[in-house]
Each structure stands twice: as structure tokens, then as C-alpha cells.
Amino acid sequence: MNVWLAYFSLALAMTIVGAYVGFSKFLLAVFPVFLLAWLRFAIAAVAMAPWLRRPADEAPLDRRTHRLLFLESFFGNFLFSVCMLFGIARSSALAAGVIMAAIPAMVALQSWLLLGERPGWRVTLGIACAIAGIALVALARDADGELASGSLLGSLLLLGAVTCEALYVVIGKKLSAHVGPKRISALINLWGLALVTPFALWQMPGFAWSFVPAQSYVLLAVYALCASVLTVWLWMTGMKHVPASSAGVFTVFLPISAAAFGVQFLGEEFTAAQVAAFALALVGVVLATWRAGASTVP
Numbered sequence: 001m002n003v004w005l006a007y008f009s010l011a012l013a014m015t016i017v018g019a020y021v022g023f024s025k026f027l028l029a030v031f032p033v034f035l036l037a038w039l040r041f042a043i044a045a046v047a048m049a050p051w052l053r054r055p056a057d058e059a060p061l062d063r064r065t066h067r068l069l070f071l072e073s074f075f076g077n078f079l080f081s082v083c084m085l086f087g088i089a090r091s092s093a094l095a096a097g098v099i100m101a102a103i104p105a106m107v108a109l110q111s112w113l114l115l116g117e118r119p120g121w122r123v124t125l126g127i128a129c130a131i132a133g134i135a136l137v138a139l140a141r142d143a144d145g146e147l148a149s150g151s152l153l154g155s156l157l158l159l160g161a162v163t164c165e166a167l168y169v170v171i172g173k174k175l176s177a178h179v180g181p182k183r184i185s186a187l188i189n190l191w192g193l194a195l196v197t198p199f200a201l202w203q204m205p206g207f208a209w210s211f212v213p214a215q216s217y218v219l220l221a222v223y224a225l226c227a228s229v230l231t232v233w234l235w236m237t238g239m240k241h242v243p244a245s246s247a248g249v250f251t252v253f254l255p256i257s258a259a260a261f262g263v264q265f266l267g268e269e270f271t272a273a274q275v276a277a278f279a280l281a282l283v284g285v286v287l288a289t290w291r292a293g294a295s296t297v298p
Helices: 003-028 033-047 063-089 093-100 103-115 121-139 152-176 181-206 214-239 244-265 272-289
Strands: none
Touching: 003 033, 003 063, 003 093, 003 214, 003 244, 033 063, 033 181, 033 214, 063 093, 063 152, 063 181, 093 152, 093 244, 093 272, 103 152, 103 244, 121 272, 152 181, 152 214, 152 244, 181 214
């Protein structure tokens, strides 16, 4: 694959993820969180059933790969979905966009904490900018004295989603070296379905299916296919040809897309604090992903 096509796949994947972060607010008005996540994974499982077959040129999955698949789904599918859906229900798409702009800095922080990669001063400063941006948007108040982000709990849940998405980037690079993008997408979706099923069964008995408008099911199908099928396949396809440190840069398209969706379709407006927080977060992205040898062509 041409490296520019890989870059395009990564950018498009994160753009779609950002859009469905805002888009999910419409569905959360109809479906409870765990039931919505379960329906997403169930629809995607049917759509990706043919992708479960192992290609002839692919080695059987070993114990380490099975463990990585579980962790990729647990953090990137299950916990990300739960934190993001509960967080966006208590916040705004704009606030979600600002907080999720910290994903590249979070990738750098996790590389330091989990992989022992000592960050340089640029990365350290980038992480500090990201933390400052998150604190600013989480604690800023509007003209009425209310939290502009919606709630502190919503901001903390979105920060949890950022942490999970960063782990998804790191683990996904390890997986893409051994398993094809389509099969990874199908297998981690099945794990997501299994993990959320007990919680969905708890919410199902009290849910009034008869009151769900027909158009909500159409939106649900689009959401499921984009969130669990298209974006995962695009991301894993790009990751197969791009280093994890470079792929982390493309997560910046997620917050930009989420913020744009909130302004365009949800009628949200930037506050001065959110503008400042977004600027801090994007400066953090540049610093955290900058390489001293970036001008050298590999």
C-alpha cells in the first residue's frame, strides 16, 4: 500500500470516529448506553461474519495474539464505548472534542509509563499542554456559573475514553503485524459483544422497544457499521504500513471532527475557555509528536 493511502486511511478513520462521537447524542436520546453498545456490536458481528475466516497465508492465532485481541477490544471497544457514551451524555460534543485532542499526548505518556520510553522536553511539554487544556475545558464555567463542559463527571469519563483510545493505538500496532485488518476488526468486535452482553441484558427488560421511531433504527445501523466496521478496518489497514508513533498524530482528526459536528448539527457554540483549551491541546499534539529528526527523510 502507498504510504499516502495509509495516511488517508488513518485520517479518515479518526474523522469518522469524531463524527460519531457527536452523532451518538441523537441515539442516546432513544437507547440506554449499554443497550446501544450491544446493538452496535451485534449489528457489526452479522456484517463482519465472513471476515472471521483465517486466510490461507495467515498463521494460527497464538496465546499472545489472543491476549492482545482481548485487550484491544476491552480498552478500544468496550471501555472506550462505555466511557465515551456515558461521557457525551453528560457533556457536549465540543467539550468531547477538546478533551479528545489529548489522545496523541496520552499515547506519548503511555509509551513512557508502559514501555519505558523516556520523553524529551518537547513531549513532556506537550503532555503538560494537553493536561492544561483538559483542566480548562472541564472546569470552565459559562455566564450562568454552570460548568461549560456539562459536568465534571462527563469530562472525567471522556478522559477515560482518551486513555482507552491511546491504548487502542499502541496495542493495534502490535496486532497489525500478525493479523489482517478485516480479521482483527471482526474478532475484537466479537469480544466487545461478549463483554457488553451482561450489562445489555440488565437494561433490556425495562426498555420500551415499541416507542423507538423507525428512523432511529436506520441511524443505529449507520452508527454500528461506521463505528465497529468501517473505522476499525480503515485504522488497522493504515496501521499495517505506518509506525505507531506516526499513527498517533492522526488521532487529531477525531477532536476536530467531533467539534465540527457539535457546531454544525447540534447548535453548540465555542466558549472562550474552549477555544483556549483547544489551542492548548493542539499545541500539545504538535509538541508530543514532533521528532528532532523529522526533517530527515527515512
